[in-house]
Amino acid sequence: MEKEIIIQIQDLEKTFRTKSGDVHALRDINLEIRKGDIFGIIGMSGAGKSTLVRCINLLEKPTAGKVIFDGIDISGLEDAELRKMRRSMGMIFQQFNLLMQKTAEENICFPLEIAGVDKRKAKARAKELLELVGLSDRAKSYPSQLSGGQKQRVAIARALAPNPKVILCDEATSALDPVTTNSILSLLKDINRKLGVTVVIITHEMDVIEKICNRVAIIDSSHIAESGSVEEIFFKPQTEAARRLVYPEGDQLTQFGPVAEQACWRIVFDGNSSFEPVIAGMVLECKAPVNILFADTKNIDGKAFGQIVVQLPEDVDIAERMLKYLRSKNLTVEEVRGYAG
Amino acid sequence: MLDSQMIWLLVQGIGETLYMTLGATLFSYVIGLPLGVILVVCAKDGIKPCLPVYRVLDVIVNLTRSIPFLVLAVWIIPFTRLITGTSIGSTAMIVPLVLAAAPFVARLVESSLLELDKGIIEAAQSMGASNFQIIWKVMLSESKPSLLNGATIAVTTILGYSAMGGFVGAGGLGAIAYNYGYYRYQTDIMLITVILLVIIVQVMQGSGNKLTSHADKRKI
Ligand SMILES: Nc1ncnc2c1ncn2[C@@H]1O[C@H](COP(=O)(O)OP(=O)(O)O)[C@@H](O)[C@H]1O
Ligand SMILES: [Mg+2]
Numbered sequence: 129m130e131k132e133i134i135i136q137i138q139d140l141e142k143t144f145r146t147k148s149g150d151v152h153a154l155r156d157i158n159l160e161i162r163k164g165d166i167f168g169i170i171g172m173s174g175a176g177k178s179t180l181v182r183c184i185n186l187l188e189k190p191t192a193g194k195v196i197f198d199g200i201d202i203s204g205l206e207d208a209e210l211r212k213m214r215r216s217m218g219m220i221f222q223q224f225n226l227l228m229q230k231t232a233e234e235n236i237c238f239p240l241e242i243a244g245v246d247k248r249k250a251k252a253r254a255k256e257l258l259e260l261v262g263l264s265d266r267a268k269s270y271p272s273q274l275s276g277g278q279k280q281r282v283a284i285a286r287a288l289a290p291n292p293k294v295i296l297c298d299e300a301t302s303a304l305d306p307v308t309t310n311s312i313l314s315l316l317k318d319i320n321r322k323l324g325v326t327v328v329i330i331t332h333e334m335d336v337i338e339k340i341c342n343r344v345a346i347i348d349s350s351h352i353a354e355s356g357s358v359e360e361i362f363f364k365p366q367t368e369a370a371r372r373l374v375y376p377e378g379d380q381l382t383q384f385g386p387v388a389e390q391a392c393w394r395i396v397f398d399g400n401s402s403f404e405p406v407i408a409g410m411v412l413e414c415k416a417p418v419n420i421l422f423a424d425t426k427n428i429d430g431k432a433f434g435q436i437v438v439q440l441p442e443d444v445d446i447a448e449r450m451l452k453y454l455r456s457k458n459l460t461v462e463e464v465r466g467y468a469g
Numbered sequence: 470m471l472d473s474q475m476i477w478l479l480v481q482g483i484g485e486t487l488y489m490t491l492g493a494t495l496f497s498y499v500i501g502l503p504l505g506v507i508l509v510v511c512a513k514d515g516i517k518p519c520l521p522v523y524r525v526l527d528v529i530v531n532l533t534r535s536i537p538f539l540v541l542a543v544w545i546i547p548f549t550r551l552i553t554g555t556s557i558g559s560t561a562m563i564v565p566l567v568l569a570a571a572p573f574v575a576r577l578v579e580s581s582l583l584e585l586d587k588g589i590i591e592a593a594q595s596m597g598a599s600n601f602q603i604i605w606k607v608m609l610s611e612s613k614p615s616l617l618n619g620a621t622i623a624v625t626t627i628l629g630y631s632a633m634g635g636f637v638g639a640g641g642l643g644a645i646a647y648n649y650g651y652y653r654y655q656t657d658i659m660l661i662t663v664i665l666l667v668i669i670v671q672v673m674q675g676s677g678n679k680l681t682s683h684a685d686k687r688k689i
Pocket of ligand 1: 144145146151152153171172173174175176177178179180
């Protein structure tokens with residue numbers, strides 16, 4: 129049974145009017161985010177990701193279309209109602225955006241103070257949240273005394289303070305090193321699991337999506353190219369934009385393979401096949417060598433995922449036999465165009 | 470020459486100078502602080518853009534700032550009289566000092582508030598803060614060190630203006646320097662007043678810097 133929809137975006141458009149003409153930052157955006165999802169929105173720089181996430185909590189007013197949050201069309205709300213609604217939608221940022229003149233504890237109390245919550249209650253809540261994000265000993269520290277990862281933890285605690293239903297993350301890990309990124313991502317996953325908070329993650333890194341998201345939308349030059357479960361998009365990308373993001377290394381093929389006129393083939397491991405040495409098996413069976421141009425296999429949730437790009441022999445018969453062999457192993461094989469030359 | 474009468478005169482001069490300077494600074498902020506806030510809030514990328522208000526205030530601030538202080542002080546004598554009942558003395562001098570310094574203070578406040586990272590304001594908006602809360606609890610509160618630094622500049626500048634006021638009937642050290650140094654050629658007295666002014670500026674600047682760095686939690 130499908131979970132309830134918490135955020136629904138309908139025919140959303142955003143056009144910025146600038147001196148040098150109109151910038152269509154978002155066009156024809158339709159998305160559904162369900163309760164409890166960790167929903168990734170991925171795209172290249174300038175694709176419109178930040179604009180999209182800012183339209184979700186209406187920091188940016190859409191030019192057209194609707195944003196329905198928890199059954200209410202929030203694009204038509206009055207200022208006062210809008211402010212109240214925002215308390216159920218926390219947000220964290222790439223640059224953390226903490227109040228620099230306030231301690232960690234005061235930062236976490238801040239959204240509660242704004243909402244008029246009693247000081248003592250706010251402090252108790254801050255204590256609880258500092259514990260949740262593993263910073264109980266840094267309550268009195270100022271942001272300048274904290275590392276990037278610690279700052280983001282405070283920001284997460286601050287976003288959680290008013291008990292939001294959703295947390296929006298705009299490139300929340302892009303300013304962090306890989307190890308810290310992982311720890312922040314697993315914190316977000318924990319929060320999602322323990323508190324049931326829906327998480328919307330904006331990123332330009334496929335890694336982030338792969339690690340914690342269950343659903344993903346790909347945004348490419350202002351529109352949604354594709355959306356679906358992470359597995360679907362990851363292993364059967366339908367659009368060029370999706371392929372570029374999922375297999376950015378593909379571009380390198382032009383540089384390193386002795387890629388002649390011959391076709392290249394991408395073998396996709398989509399978690400259904402066992403992780404046996406298929407290439408070796410194929411070479412032995414067909415008694416002809418292949419040229420491996422690229423290999424990137426990953427272990428996700430205990431299953432084998434990834435891709436290998438090979439150049440098959442020029443002999444059409446042998447190539448045909450090899451493809452047959454691969455397909456008999458339940459692997460998806462597709463011809464890769466555009467890499468030769 | 471430094472008899473007890475002279476010393477008493479100088480002590481009185483210090484008192485009057487401080488009275489004018491601090492009084493004028495206080496009222497300049499009463500007017501200039503809200504003006505500076507309105508300039509930032511109403512600017513094109515402010516939290517409540519309102520270009521007509523911004524443009525009008527901007528022009529007024531620029532106009533007032535371009536009038537030389539002594540010209541202003543003489544020019545507004547009728548207004549000063551209306552407010553204080555007199556046109557000479559330290560209290561009367563506070564009026565032109567405030568009129569000259571308030572726009573300057575507005576610019577200082579404006580530039581302090583503009584230093585603030587837009588992301589922090591955006592974060593507050595994302596939490597559902599009202600514009601009033603953002604001004605009070607984010608913009609002013611986060612800019613406190615920079616505002617204090619600006620206040621130090623303001624108070625020392627106003628001190629300089631108040632000494633100039635000695636030419637047009639104000640009291641204080643400026644008047645003493647003018648009366649004794651210019652009219653009676655007692656350059657030693659003039660030198661003493663100048664030294665006293667320098668010391669006052671130093672003390673103000675020093676304590677301002679201390680306050681600023683104490684208030685700033687960004688560099689610890
Ligand atoms: N306030 C603005 N005014 C004009 N153009 C903007 C504004 N904000 C964003 N844009 C433009 O909209 C496009 C999408 O920007 P953004 O949403 O920030 O992209 P991303 O976050 O994916 O890098 C870019 O071309 C950007 O220049
Ligand atoms: Mg962005």
